[in-house]
Amino acid sequence: MSRDLLSLNQATSRQEAPSLGPDLSGLPKAASELPGIGAEASKEAFDAPTFSPLYRQIKDRLMRALDSGEWQPGQMVPSEHELAKRYGVSQGTVRKAIEELAAEHVLVRHQGKGTFVSSHHEERAQFRFLRLRRDAGGLPATESSILECRRVRPPADVTRELQMRAGESAVFIRRMLTVDAFPAVLDELWLPGSLFRGLTQERLQQYKGPLYALFEASFGTRMLKAREQLKAISCPADQALLLGIEVGKPVLLVDRLSTTYQDRPVEVRRGFYLTEKHHYFNALV
Amino acid sequence: MSRDLLSLNQATSRQEAPSLGPDLSGLPKAASELPGIGAEASKEAFDAPTFSPLYRQIKDRLMRALDSGEWQPGQMVPSEHELAKRYGVSQGTVRKAIEELAAEHVLVRHQGKGTFVSSHHEERAQFRFLRLRRDAGGLPATESSILECRRVRPPADVTRELQMRAGESAVFIRRMLTVDAFPAVLDELWLPGSLFRGLTQERLQQYKGPLYALFEASFGTRMLKAREQLKAISCPADQALLLGIEVGKPVLLVDRLSTTYQDRPVEVRRGFYLTEKHHYFNALV
DNA sequence: TAGTGGTCTAGACCACATG
DNA sequence: ATGTGGTCTAGACCACTAT
Numbered sequence: 001m002s003r004d005l006l007s008l009n010q011a012t013s014r015q016e017a018p019s020l021g022p023d024l025s026g027l028p029k030a031a032s033e034l035p036g037i038g039a040e041a042s043k044e045a046f047d048a049p050t051f052s053p054l055y056r057q058i059k060d061r062l063m064r065a066l067d068s069g070e071w072q073p074g075q076m077v078p079s080e081h082e083l084a085k086r087y088g089v090s091q092g093t094v095r096k097a098i099e100e101l102a103a104e105h106v107l108v109r110h111q112g113k114g115t116f117v118s119s120h121h122e123e124r125a126q127f128r129f130l131r132l133r134r135d136a137g138g139l140p141a142t143e144s145s146i147l148e149c150r151r152v153r154p155p156a157d158v159t160r161e162l163q164m165r166a167g168e169s170a171v172f173i174r175r176m177l178t179v180d181a182f183p184a185v186l187d188e189l190w191l192p193g194s195l196f197r198g199l200t201q202e203r204l205q206q207y208k209g210p211l212y213a214l215f216e217a218s219f220g221t222r223m224l225k226a227r228e229q230l231k232a233i234s235c236p237a238d239q240a241l242l243l244g245i246e247v248g249k250p251v252l253l254v255d256r257l258s259t260t261y262q263d264r265p266v267e268v269r270r271g272f273y274l275t276e277k278h279h280y281f282n283a284l285v
Numbered sequence: 286m287s288r289d290l291l292s293l294n295q296a297t298s299r300q301e302a303p304s305l306g307p308d309l310s311g312l313p314k315a316a317s318e319l320p321g322i323g324a325e326a327s328k329e330a331f332d333a334p335t336f337s338p339l340y341r342q343i344k345d346r347l348m349r350a351l352d353s354g355e356w357q358p359g360q361m362v363p364s365e366h367e368l369a370k371r372y373g374v375s376q377g378t379v380r381k382a383i384e385e386l387a388a389e390h391v392l393v394r395h396q397g398k399g400t401f402v403s404s405h406h407e408e409r410a411q412f413r414f415l416r417l418r419r420d421a422g423g424l425p426a427t428e429s430s431i432l433e434c435r436r437v438r439p440p441a442d443v444t445r446e447l448q449m450r451a452g453e454s455a456v457f458i459r460r461m462l463t464v465d466a467f468p469a470v471l472d473e474l475w476l477p478g479s480l481f482r483g484l485t486q487e488r489l490q491q492y493k494g495p496l497y498a499l500f501e502a503s504f505g506t507r508m509l510k511a512r513e514q515l516k517a518i519s520c521p522a523d524q525a526l527l528l529g530i531e532v533g534k535p536v537l538l539v540d541r542l543s544t545t546y547q548d549r550p551v552e553v554r555r556g557f558y559l560t561e562k563h564h565y566f567n568a569l570v
Numbered sequence: 571t572a573g574t575g576g577t578c579t580a581g582a583c584c585a586c587a588t589g
Numbered sequence: 590a591t592g593t594g595g596t597c598t599a600g601a602c603c604a605c606t607a608t
Contacts, residue, residue: 079593113593
C-alpha cells in the first residue's frame with residue numbers, strides 16, 4: 001500500500017480505502033477511484049513525494065498529538081479501539097503504529113491497563129539515559145548536586161548543535177553526580193534559553209530526582225533520543241579541581257546531543273566520568 | 286493465549302488449537318478439547334512452567350534451526366507461507382516470529398526476494414560491532430593487521446566469562462586496527478579453543494575482512510550480541526609500545542563479551558582505543 | 571507471470587487489571 | 590462484569606524482484 005495524506009496517492013486500486021478522517025483528504029473522494037493515474041503521474045511530476053503506509057501516518061499523527069501536549073507524560077492515551085474509531089482505520093493498523101512508538105519508548109503498554117505516555121519519572125527511563133554502572137555490577141545509587149546555573153552566550157559549536165539563532169542565550173548548568181558521597185561524574189549542560197525560561201539554580205537545587213524529569217514536568221521538554229561520542233582524555237584543570245583529582249588524569253569524556261520530538265535538538269551535555277570503580281555500559285544488540 | 290510445547294497447557298478453550306506439527310504434542314489430541322481443566326490444574330501443580338505464545342515458540346524453533354546450521358549465513362530461509370505450512374500455524378504467526386528475529390538482526394528481510402540469515406559479511410553487521418567513528422563524522426576506513434595468535438591458558442576471569450572448564454585452552458589474538466596507516470585500536474581477543482581449532486596466525490593474516498566474518502565462515506560461530514564496559518585508563522607499557530604512544534597517556538578501554546545463539550559467550554575482547562581524532566559512537570534510543 | 575514480503579482488515583478469543 | 594492490551598487466524602490486495 002501507498003496511501004498518503006498528501007492527496008496525491010489516493011489513487012490506489014484497493015476496493016475500500018478507509019478515509020483517514022474527514023480532515024485528511026484535500027481531494028474529492030472521486031479521485032481515489034481512478035486507478036493508477038494520479039499516483040503515477042504525480043510520481044513523475046513531483047520528484048519524491050514521500051508515500052507512507054497508513055500505520056505510519058497514524059504514528060505521525062500520534063507523534064504530533066504528543067508533541068502538542070494532547071496527552072501528558074504518565075497519562076493514558078485512548079485505547080486502540082478508540083483511536084481506530086477516531087482515525088477511521090482498523091484496530092490492527094493502530095496497533096502497529098502504537099507498537100512502533102512503544103519500541104521507541106515514546107509510549108509504554110500495560111496489558112489490562114492501557115497505553116501510556118512514557119515519562120522520565122519512571123525508573124525505566126533513567127536506565128536508558130544513565131549509562132554509569134558499578135564495576136561490581138548494577139546501577140549505582142547516585143546523588144546529584146547543582147554547582148552552577150546561569151544564562152550564557154553559548155559557544156559557537158553549541159549554538160550550531162542546538163540549531164539556535166546567533167545571539168540567542170542558553171542555560172548553562174554544571175552538576176556533580178556522586179556515588180557513595182564520592183564524585184563520579186561532572187556534567188556540563190547547555191539548554192536553549194527559549195525553552196527553559198525560569199530555570200534557576202534554586203529551582204534545580206530544590207528538585208529531587210533526575211534532571212530530565214524536571215525538564216519534562218516543568219518545561220514540557222521530553223528527551224527522546226540522544227547521540228553520544230566518547231573519548232578518553234586528560235582531565236582539564238577546571239574539571240579536575242571539581243572532581244578532586246589530579247590534573248591530567250584520564251577521564252572518560254561523554255559528549256551528548258539529546259533530541260525531542262521530530263528530532264529537534266534540545267540539549268548539549270558534556271560529562272567527565274571517573275572510571276576507577278565504575279564504567280560506562282553499552283549493549284550491542 | 287498460553288500454549289506450549291510442554292504438553293501441560295494444551296488444554297485451552299480456543300476452538301481450534303492448530304497443532305504445532307505432529308512431533309510437538311506429547312498429549313493425545315483429545316486433551317485439548319477439555320476446556321480449562323488441564324491447564325488450570327497443572328498451573329497449580331507445577332510451579333512456573335513457562336508458558337509462551339505460539340509465535341515465540343516458532344521463534345525458538347527457528348532459532349534452534351539456525352543454531353544447528355540448517356540455514357547458513359547469507360542463505361534464504363523458507364518463505365512465510367512455507368514455514369506456516371511446516372509448523373501448522375497461520376502466516377501471521379510466523380511473520381511475528383520472523384519480525385522479532387529481524388529486529389534482533391538474526392534475519393534480514395528483503396521485500397520481493399525473501400528472508401535471509403544475516404551475515405558478518407554484510408556492511409550492516411560491521412556497523413553494529415565497530416563503534417569507532419571519525420570526529421569529522423562517518424565510518425573510518427580501517428585496516429587490520431594481526432600481531433599475534435597463539436593458544437594459551439587463559440586468565441581466570443576469561444575462563445569464567447567464557448564459561449570454560451578450568452584447564453581448557455583458549456586462542457589469544459592481538460591485532461591492530463589502523464586508520465590512514467596510523468594505529469587507532471589495539472584489540473586483544475580470547476576465544477574458546479574448542480570452537481576455534483585450526484585458527485592460526487597465517488590463516489588470520491591471509492584473510493581480508495572483518496574477524497567476525499572469518500569466524501562465521503570458517504568456524505561456524507556467529508556473534509549475535511555483545512555487552513561492553515568502557516573506561517578511560519592510563520595506557521599500560523605493552524600496549525603503549527604497540528600503539529606508538531607514551532606510557533600513561535589516556536586511552537579508551539573497551540571490554541567486550543560477545544555471545545552467539547542462546548546467549549552462549551564465545552569471545553572476550555579488550556580494545557585500547559586512541560581517541561585523538563576518533564571517538565566511540567553510541568546512540569541512546 | 572509467479573513468488574516474495576508488506577499492509578490492511580475483520581473477527582475471535584485469551585490474559586490481565588479493576589471495580 | 591467490563592475494558593484494556595495480547596495472540597491468532599483468514600483472506601485480500603499492494604509493492605517489489607526475478608524470470
